[in-house]
Amino acid sequence: xxxxxxxxxxxxxxxxxxxxxxxxxxxxxxxxxxxxxxxxxxxxxxxxxxxxxxxxxxxxxxxxxxxxxxxxxxxxxxxxxxxxxxxxxxxxxxxxxxxxxxxxxxxxxxxxxxxxxxxxxxxxxxxxxxxxxxxxxxxxxxxxxxxxxxxxxxxxxxxxxxxxxxxxxxxxxxxxxxxxxxxxxxxxxxxxxxxxxxxxxxxxxxxxxxxxxxxxx
Amino acid sequence: xxxxxxxxxxxxxxxxxxxxxxxxxxxxxxxxxxxxxxxxxxxxxxxxxxxxxxxxxxxxxxxxxxxxxxxxxxxxxxxxxxxxxxxxxxxxxxxxxxxxxxxxxxxxxxxxxxxxxxxxxxxxxxxxxxxxxxxxxxxxxxxxxxxxxxxxxxxxxxxxxxxxxxxxxxxxxxxxxxxxxxxxxxxxxxxxxxxxxxxxxxxxxxxxxxxxxxxxxxxxxxxxxxxxxxxxxxxxxxxxxxxxxxxxxxxxxxxxxxxxxxxxxxxxxxxxxxxxxxxxxxxxxxxxxxxxxxxxxxxxxxxxxxxxxxxxxxxxxxxxxxxxxxxxxxxxxxxxxxxxxxxxxxxxxxxxxxxxxxxxxxxxxxxxxxxxxxxxxxxxxxxxxxxxxxxxxxxxxxxxxxxxxxxxxxxxxxxxxxxxxxxxxxxxxxxxxxxxxxxxxxxxxxxxxxxxxxxxxxxxxxxxxxxxxxxxxxxxxxxxxxxxxxxxxxxxxxxxxxxxxxxxxxxxxxxxxxxxxxxxxxxxxxxxxxxx
Numbered sequence: 041x042x043x044x045x046x047x048x049x050x051x052x053x054x055x056x057x058x059x060x061x062x063x064x065x066x067x068x069x070x071x072x073x074x075x076x077x078x079x080x081x082x083x084x085x086x087x088x089x090x091x092x093x094x095x096x097x098x099x100x101x102x103x104x105x106x107x108x109x110x111x112x113x114x115x116x117x118x119x120x121x122x123x124x125x126x127x128x129x130x131x132x133x134x135x136x137x138x139x140x141x142x143x144x145x146x147x148x149x150x151x152x153x154x155x156x157x158x159x160x161x162x163x164x165x166x167x168x169x170x171x172x173x174x175x176x177x178x179x180x181x182x183x184x185x186x187x188x189x190x191x192x193x194x195x196x197x198x199x200x201x202x203x204x205x206x207x208x209x210x211x212x213x214x215x216x217x218x219x220x221x222x223x224x225x226x227x228x229x230x231x232x233x234x235x236x237x238x239x240x241x242x243x244x245x246x247x248x249x250x251x252x253x254x255x256x257x
Numbered sequence: 258x259x260x261x262x263x264x265x266x267x268x269x270x271x272x273x274x275x276x277x278x279x280x281x282x283x284x285x286x287x288x289x290x291x292x293x294x295x296x297x298x299x300x301x302x303x304x305x306x307x308x309x310x311x312x313x314x315x316x317x318x319x320x321x322x323x324x325x326x327x328x329x330x331x332x333x334x335x336x337x338x339x340x341x342x343x344x345x346x347x348x349x350x351x352x353x354x355x356x357x358x359x360x361x362x363x364x365x366x367x368x369x370x371x372x373x374x375x376x377x378x379x380x381x382x383x384x385x386x387x388x389x390x391x392x393x394x395x396x397x398x399x400x401x402x403x404x405x406x407x408x409x410x411x412x413x414x415x416x417x418x419x420x421x422x423x424x425x426x427x428x429x430x431x432x433x434x435x436x437x438x439x440x441x442x443x444x445x446x447x448x449x450x451x452x453x454x455x456x457x458x459x460x461x462x463x464x465x466x467x468x469x470x471x472x473x474x475x476x477x478x479x480x481x482x483x484x485x486x487x488x489x490x491x492x493x494x495x496x497x498x499x500x501x502x503x504x505x506x507x508x509x510x511x512x513x514x515x516x517x518x519x520x521x522x523x524x525x526x527x528x529x530x531x532x533x534x535x536x537x538x539x540x541x542x543x544x545x546x547x548x549x550x551x552x553x554x555x556x557x558x559x560x561x562x563x564x565x566x567x568x569x570x571x572x573x574x575x576x577x578x579x580x581x582x583x584x585x586x587x588x589x590x591x592x593x594x595x596x597x598x599x600x601x602x603x604x605x606x607x608x609x610x611x612x613x614x615x616x617x618x619x620x621x622x623x624x625x626x627x628x629x630x631x632x633x634x635x636x637x638x639x640x641x642x643x644x645x646x647x648x649x650x651x652x653x654x655x656x657x658x659x660x661x662x663x664x665x666x667x668x669x670x671x672x673x674x675x676x677x678x679x680x681x682x683x684x685x686x687x688x689x690x691x692x693x694x695x696x697x698x699x700x701x702x703x704x705x706x707x708x709x710x711x712x713x714x715x716x717x718x719x720x721x722x723x724x725x726x727x728x729x730x731x732x733x734x735x736x737x738x739x740x741x742x743x744x745x746x747x748x749x750x751x752x753x754x755x756x757x758x759x760x761x762x763x764x765x766x767x768x769x770x771x772x773x774x775x776x777x778x779x780x781x782x783x784x785x786x787x788x789x
Contacts, residue, residue: 144382145495160492173416174383174492197382 126190126203129181129220130228133235138169139226140241141200143176147192155185156192179222183209199239206231261352263287263307268348276343276354277305287356288366288395290373290481291433292344294533295540297442302373302433304395306340306365310353340365366399374400376410376456378428386483388496392431411456420468422488422544423477427459430484436460436476443541443630444472460484471632474544478531489548490528494520499527502734505721507596507714508546509625510635512723513538517550517715519734526553526715526735537727543631553715556698559739562708570709570740570747577707578754580690581667586612586755590665593650594672595621595637597696597744598719599728601711602639602646603771604745604761605671609647611757616665618656619643620701623676633724637674638714642722646771657684669751670694671711671744673701694747709751711744712737718764720773728773 066072091097098106112119121127132140143160161177163169186209192201205228212218229235258269263280270279277287281294290302311317318339323332338361343354356362374392381387413427432451437460441447448463448470462468468476477487496518504517506529514532519525529550531542561573568576581589591609593602609617621643627634643650653675659665666689673695675681685691685704693705696713714721716735722728737743745767752759761767 142383143492145498146382149495149497162492171415 121206125206126188126193127205127207128183128203128209128228129186129192129225130202130205130230131179131222131225132200132202132237133226134172134241135236136169137235138172139176139179139200139222140198140237141176141179141196142172142174142198143179144174144197146195146197147201150191150195152189152191153185153187155182156180157182176222179225181220181225182218183220184215184218199237202230202237204230259348259350261348261350261354263354264356264358270348274348276307276346276348276352278344279348280343287343288391288399289344290391290431291435293435293438293479293540295443296435296438296479298344299434299438300342300345302431303342303369304366304373305343306362306369307343307346308338308355308359308362309341309346310355337361363399366395367402370395370400371402371405373431374404375406376413376428378410378415380429384426384429384483385486385491385496386429386480390483391481413457413459419462419485420473422473423468424486424488424491425460426484426486429482430460431482432458432460433481435479435481436485439476439479440468440472444470444475445630446470446472449476471543471545471626471628472541472630474547475531475541478542479540487528494527498522500734501530502715502732503532504529504714504731504734505638505723505729506542506546506549507552507638507721508543508549508636509633510637510640510724511538511546511631511633512638512721512727512729513542513546513631514729515542515547517553517731517734519715524735524738526550537723537725537729538631541631545626545632550715552697553713553735554738557713557738557741558695558698558702558708558710559741561710561740562702562705564706570742570750573707573709574750574754577692577751580706581669581692581755584667584690586757587614588665588667589614590616590618590656590659590668592653592656592668592670592673592701593617593619593643593647594670594674594695595619595640595643596674597639597672597711598714598717598731599639599642599646599722599773600719600764600767600771601671601744601748602643604748604759604767605669606647607760607770608669608748608752608757611752611759612755616659617647617650618653619647619650620653620656620670620673620675620699622674635724638723639721641724641726642720645722653681657681660684660687663687666690668692670701670705671748672696673699673705675700679703692751694744694751696741696744709747710739710741711747712741716741717743720768730773 088097092099134140143158145158148156148158157178157180158176159178160174162174163172188203190203193203209218259272260267260269263285266285268279268283268285275298277289277292278294280287287305287307289305291299292305319336320339322335322337324335326333340361374396377392381393387393415426415428417425417427419425434451437449437451440449448466448468449460450463451458452461453459474487477485498520499518500521501516501518504515506513506515514534514537516530516532517526518528518530520527529542529547531538531540533540560567561570562568563573563576589612591605591614593605621637621640623636624634625636626632656665661684668688668691670691670693673693674697679700681700682704685700691701691705692707693701694709694711695702696711702708714731716733716737718731718733720728720730743764745761745764749759749762761770
């Protein structure tokens with residue numbers, strides 16, 4: 041196969057020649073270097089021992105047994121995540137447990153990784169939730185493709201998708217397991233254990249909802 | 258041609274034409290909702306107001322108005338010119354019309370926009386029109402204000418089912434009456450009307466009636482906002498994900514021009530939209546035709562078949578060679594299709610010439626409903642094309658007779674939609690060898706020994722000749738589905754398999770040989786190909 045570009049002959053970079061000098065006997069015997077290394081180690085040893093006896097430094101043997109441990113035994117123990125940590129997505133619920141999502145595809149449009157797939161549908165005639173007009177029949181996120189930028193959350197006009205679970209995608213053993221579906225994301229809760237959000241909604245049928253019947257006029 | 262000035266630009270017009278029509282024909286869009294080039298003038302939306310400068314010897318009509326002045330915190334008397342609806346005023350020679358350049362017009366547009374959106378639910382996220390909505394476009398161009406009304410907007414019926422195809426949302430409606438005028442003037446079925454007044458106004462269907470007939474989907478397409486949505490397209494896709502290809506409706510011999518909107522990511526056709534063509538369909542399409550986009554996926558032949566079993570195209574061609582290789586070439590009949598493009602039919606006629614056969618037949622679907630508006634009784638998109646490709650081709654019934662009498666035992670067929678459908682299979686079983694190159698399942702593909710999968714009109718550019726003789730080119734929209742290939746390439750391969758040297762290899766060769774002008778494909782984002 042031909043090269044895409046013609047190969048250039050090697051050019052010196054910052055051309056200053058390397059000067060090789062003959063090592064002295066002292067260098068080649070390694071002894072002075074060993075001695076200086078030992079001296080450094082021993083100085084640290086005596087320094088540490090003195091501090092330990094004085095009580096200025098914790099005992100490395102008994103330290104793990106005490107409170108105030110400095111090593112985090114992940115995954116049994118976890119550091120607290122920051123307030124706005126973007127964890128795996130959850131779909132928030134309405135009061136009746138159905139998804140708040142109206143399948144507008146704003147998240148899918150905003151997603152730079154194109155990892156969100158939504159099929160929109162309508163609740164059938166006679167369903168109590170008919171007035172919600174539009175809902176996601178299928179809502180799938182590929183958590184492997186997701187780059188956790190949070191644009192979907194920003195784009196959502198309904199506060200239906202959130203990344204406040206405080207959890208990150210668990211390591212699974214196959215790719216299929218990273219494909220999160222609607223039911224799974226609906227089952228996730230926020231960090232304070234809620235399926236809903238603080239933002240209220242006026243559902244059709246509520247007293248707060250203005251009502252949409254032709255008979256009113 | 259006389260001209261008038263619009264924002265300093267000279268615009269030619271036919272005597273009697275309105276300002277907006279002349280501007281539209283010239284390619285300049287004056288913002289409008291209720292005006293439509295194919296409908297009567299309503300002049301009720303007030304969006305197309307323009308300032309017409311008085312002639313040299315006349316005074317301008319001025320109105321006394323009160324304008325809010327924030328500095329003195331009170332209304333101040335002002336005089337403003339009377340603006341006029343450009344959809345209703347006929348253009349006259351040398352008229353000086355100001356649109357974008359007039360401060361008063363810009364003010365008025367903003368005001369109209371605010372008024373129309375006063376009670377609008379702003380439910381764009383769940384509205385199918387979002388992305389191709391005039392309310393959105395004009396808000397961006399002429400509005401850009403924050404909502405000032407703090408009251409609860411008026412609520413009106415939502416998701417009202419108007420009929421088997423259309424759902425109405427009164428809250429989104431701007432009462433332009435385009436749908437009412439369309440049903441009245443074009444479909445000649447005045448089933449829609451309005452009731453109430455002011456902000457309680459809504460569109461209703463006549464009592465005891467539904468919005469039904471052959472032109473209901475068109476009401477959705479004339480609707481400039483999301484008030485009318487089609488049940489077929491409802492919630493199926495967001496328009497900004499779609500691309501549009503210039504296409505021709507496959508429903509009948511009228512050959513209505515259409516945009517075929519498809520989703521490139523899923524390689525799926527999603528809808529047809531009418532494409533303006535003054536000579537063929539004007540601005541309209543019928544319901545049946547508009548739903549033929551689904552034939553790009555339904556009832557398709559995607560894989561090659563040998564004796565009913567799925568196989569590869571190469572193996573199917575080998576089987577063809579075995580079937581037809583030892584047969585005298587001139588005894589093989591060829592069967593053209595009124596549902597495939599002129600290029601494909603032309604390639605088969607060429608193959609027939611190479612074979613030296615005199616038996617040329619064609620298949621077409623049975624005649625059906627017709628009306629005086631658009632719908633033609635011939636339900637094939639390319640009947641005239643077949644007549645053009647081979648004037649001496651005989652109908653399917655004669656092929657049946659010939660098979661019955663035993664004079665034809667071998668046939669190569671393109672397509673194969675027959676008048677009676679499955680019921681036509683009977684005689685075909687008598688054929689010793691039938692090779693069918695088809696995009697859709699039919700009686701012929703059922704009876705065929707070998708079936709080769711051809712691309713449909715949506716996956717390949719082709720020419721279709723309508724009943725009036727217009728040669729219309731469709732653009733490729735989708736990628737070929739399954740193992741389908743253009744029928745003319747399959748025919749070329751078939752010719753080679755039979756030891757013949759085809760005279761065509763590319764669509765371009767075919768077109769130049771068949772005397773068809775080559776049309777460049779033009780796939781464009783849907784939002785830039787909006788209807789008026």
